[in-house]
Amino acid sequence: MSTILVKTNVGPETTKVRMLIKHPMETGLRKNKKTGKKIPAHFIKTVTCDLNDKNVLTADWSIAISKNPYLSFIIKGAKASDVLKISWVDNKGEHDTRQGKLSEL
Template identity: 55%
Template sequence: MANTIKIRARVSGDTTTVKALISHPMETGLRKNSKTGEKIPAHFIQEVVCEHKGDAVLTAQWGPAISKNPYLSFRFKGAAKGDTLTLRWVDNKGESDSIETQIA
């Protein structure tokens, strides 16, 4: 998968707010194909990590209960305008994506 993450990070005072939208099917493995009746294989994000200056500011362990195209928003302290932020994910099939952005 390529270009699956849209991200925005803004600093206000000493707090940085990060908002990200990840394009991913997030299949549980329990749904059935309406035409064939066969189960759709599980395909979901297992881990999301956000790093600032090489340190993880967020590590999330996800599973099949997360909705399709998940939206993630969180805040952390210690960043400055212009710093680089990296967000990456890995799913249960070994697929992954990452993106870097400058904090505004």
């Protein structure tokens, strides 16, 4: 199961891409109420979106992005057969990638 959920809406001129990534986005500022110890930071740093292997959007995120991050953007002039690839990497080096044709995501 991919951690990346993608919905696309391919229109004649623009394509709306909406994604939801399953991730705790832990700030490193919160304390565990039982032990009083700080919960270590664990957050996505970078998300890259490529269309047909060409980068269209790169997001650099901080701890301020909400848990299970949502991001939407609009691509101009994309075709249903174009391949979108979305990748994320977090501060622990964990990463995930999802790719597929716009019409099939």
